[in-house]
Amino acid sequence: MTTRPVRRPSRAEVRRQLLDAAATVFARRGIDAASLDEVAEAAGFTKGAVYSNFGSKDALVDALVDDRTSAYVDIGLESVAGVDGDLDEKARLLGEALTRAGDEQREWQLLFLELWQREIRTPSPDGSLRAHRAELRTRIADAVRAHTGSGPSVGLDPDELATVLMALTNGLAIERLLSPDDVPDDLMGRVLSALISR
Structure with missing residues (x-):
């Protein structure tokens, strides 16, 4: 039985998901109170994905x-x-x-x-x-x-x-x-x- 390789999202897709997650988390918690860990978790990625796409909060x-x-x-x-x-x-x-x-x-x-x-x-x-x-x-x-x-x-x-x-x-x-x-x-x-x- 062969397994299909899991498709990795493109950089543009990761960025889009992070932006959408940031909008939700920041609106719910406030920009200063929200952490990048929360944004990453909401998007289904690690904090490293946030830093590699945006560099900073x-x-x-x-x-x-x-x-x-x-x-x-x-x-x-x-x-x-x-x-x-x-x-x-x-x-x-x-x-x-x-x-x-x-x-x-x-x-x-x-x-x-x-x-x-x-x-x-x-x-x-x-x-x-x-x-x-x-x-x-x-x-x-x-x-x-x-x-x-x-x-x-x-x-x-x-x-x-x-x-x-x-x-x-x-x-x-x-x-x-x-x-x-x-x-x-x-x-x-x-x-x-x-x-x-x-």
Whole structure:
């Protein structure tokens, strides 16, 4: 009887599992309280796998922020890609997609709040969270320009509109975490539509 060799996960698969486990463990325990041993165990690996993929806890946190930020932007862009509707329709679709993403990535909302508090209380020397937010703002502003030309006529340029969109997304996601019934599924889409049609 021959046994099949056990397939080892690729480096990308190990990294993905570690990032997902880190999101869960950090959200449940808090970044400072959680250990890399806990992250590794949750992912089904040893702590050595964490170090070989990320090098340190800070690097893991940074990679997690980058991963989740990119995922949010991709969700938003995919929701309006190929939509032939007008800006009002795109705004509604974008709002609904971001609301769903917030529901599906509840752990990320908790982590973002913790990261925000840490950055306000003790700014990191490299300003990594601020850098991630600045990059996110730029990507959103570029997407606004791509879909609206110079930008919708709401009295805001695309960079300002990106800041408002980020604040609105975070604020409504936080309120929805606390009191889901007070933030209907379509609220963000309706607010974005109203803002754009102003």
